[in-house]
Amino acid sequence: MADTVESAVMAVLQSGNSKYADAGQIKEASEKLYSFGLCALCILRYIQLPIGPSYCVRSADAIYKALGIEAKQDQKPDEESLCVKPCPACLGILDLTVADHIVGQFKAEDYDTMDALVGIELPKSIYIRHRAVQIAGRQQNIPSAAENVPEVKDVFRYLFTQQLSIVCDVKANATNDMRIDIAFSHPETATEHQFLNIRKKEPASNSSDRKNGTFKASADRSKTVVLSDLGACADDEFTKHSTCPPPAIETAAKIDSLIFKRASLFIGGRYLKLERNISQTPFVVEGRRMTELSVAEVIGEPLERLIRCDSYNLVGSGREDADVRMLGDGRPFYIECINPRFKAVTKEQIQDIEDQLTSSNSPVQVRRLQVIPAKDTSIIKEGEEHKTKHYCALVWFSQPLNPDKLVEINTLGKNGILLQQKTPVRVLHRRAPLTRPKRLLNVELSHIEDRFYKVRIESEAGAYIKEFVHGDLGRTTPSLADLAGVTADILELDVEGVSLDFPPTPKDTIV
Incomplete structure (x- = not known):
């Protein structure tokens, strides 16, 4: 030496x-x-x-x-x-x-x-x-x-x-x-x-460290x-x-x-929520859990164990209420894995997580789960104002609609309906009290039995569908209740599609 x-x-x-x-x-x-x-x-x-x-x-x-x-x-x-x-x-x-x-x-x-x-x-x-x-x-x-x-x-x-x-x-x-x-x-x-x-x-x-003109050493x-x-x-x-x-x-x-500190690892995909009363992220009010499950935890916990990260955040392309199902091909989302110890994740390991959720009959399923580059996360934000969504709702009217009224509503719905929506009462505590114009691209109403109807809606992003049905005390105009001329309420709501290509399809892939 x-x-x-x-x-x-x-x-x-x-x-x-x-x-x-x-x-x-x-x-x-x-x-x-x-x-x-x-x-x-x-x-x-x-x-x-x-x-x-x-x-x-x-x-x-x-x-x-x-x-x-x-x-x-x-x-x-x-x-x-x-x-x-x-x-x-x-x-x-x-x-x-x-x-x-x-x-x-x-x-x-x-x-x-x-x-x-x-x-x-x-x-x-x-x-x-x-x-x-x-x-x-x-x-x-x-x-x-x-x-x-x-x-x-x-x-x-x-x-x-x-x-x-x-x-x-x-x-x-x-x-x-x-x-x-x-x-x-x-x-x-x-x-x-x-x-x-x-x-x-x-x-x-x-x-700024002087008091009364006398220097205070810092x-x-x-x-x-x-x-x-x-x-x-x-x-x-x-x-x-x-x-x-x-x-x-x-x-x-x-x-x-x-x-x-390591740069985050991003996992993208589309999630389906097959049952109601599941929030997108943990729903806690004053220390009390309001839903037993969240999409973020169901998907994030197995990823956290695999990647050994400090924590994770789920970011969705919008979010449905806890009592709304997410069906079809799912909602685009990504999970940010913060400070990951393990980044060399293989396609097989990611597929295993997807398969485990499927085989366990989990109420939350994932599709197209994959590692994505950080730059692709911007697609979620950029697509917020341009995507369209498809809904299916079970609606109750205070009295059955006559056939002519049903035809009238569907004819109007084919041409699209421009709504003026004030911030809903249920979210006024966290949203600014504004009036927002939102367009429904298509509305199709069909009779099930008695006073029960099914309505399918294609809308631009950001429309409040529940409020469109019942009117929210006149804060959404026109509402389905207005068009029908009777009181209306929404009993169940499903999101059946979110039209955003995410995770992005490779350019050389034939779909």
Whole structure:
């Protein structure tokens, strides 16, 4: 292991890009950095050793040996660490066990991905402490500490992504599919940058953090602002507020936030609802379930088990009421599987879910279930205003209609009927009180027996069919009750078709 570091040091010396003429000077600089209390990897950083395999050496002793550092017995870290106490420069973030821990957590999630984009956020005190090491380096004639030092973030990214590749076979790439976001915090040093705010003495009108003209230091300033202010702060002014080299710390930085986030997987299809009293999504009012089943749960739960996602959302091309059946070739829908661990879903696995619902005589069935690209989900929204729907309703009239009235209604229905529909009373609590023109493209009424009739309706999207039948206290005109000249009520309603090509039929498919 020491050979790895020694080879890297020799390569730097031979390249002519080193601040040092020979290994003796590197030894002298390394010992001074060691006296600052820096960990083995931060010593490598501040002698400007390029990021590479040397940083993955898991023995502080091996690094010390390669650099010629004689470590004190009481300052030798154990085999699992690179520093006895948390490093005052990197705040313990470069301890290899930190990267190991995060990689272990990622592995446990078992994502079937080959690439990930890694985002890292460090405590702002890292930048204050880096400046303190730089100043101490200049004071003690350590030229490599002054500039072009590999950053903590870049070294940690290297350590983490190397382990990620070895343990999980996942490469760090700029991908839109998988993100790993790691944020560190260090409460012990969280206010070290605040002197920069006070030093600037910005006008009260420029800061929302001022009260009565007195500046209130903020711990939430961005990295960019901190670095900008540090660049404008002279060394002599900096040393008035900060110790150089940076003082020892008692606690290491902690992982404040660790987020594994993958782009959603979309499953599209068409669902049939063969029974009534099933809502499209869970129907809960004041903590009480109003329907036992929902379409979303019947389809979503087996998908959730297969894909191992955090959650799922069903989006339908419109929705029928819970007491309305969805028949015919079904209603177009897609399910968004959020943060899926398993994306390599096969057609056979999807077909199995479809078949299981069929064989179990589930009241919710699916057709054409398939993985769809994210762009195809827009078809559901874009088709909202252009699709047509077919309904069949069982209607009761207060008295039987004479044959002439039946012919009159059907003749009118063949030519289409333009409705003026005010927002129905039943949805006024969640919809704006507007009047919306809606066209029924065809209405066909037929007698069953006595006062019972069947009406078939083809309408444009958004028409309220129940309200068309009974009139909704005069809020829908004309209504079927108006046309019949008697009171009417709707007993049962079925949706028999939604004319939207979704999931989209492949262009080379002959239908």
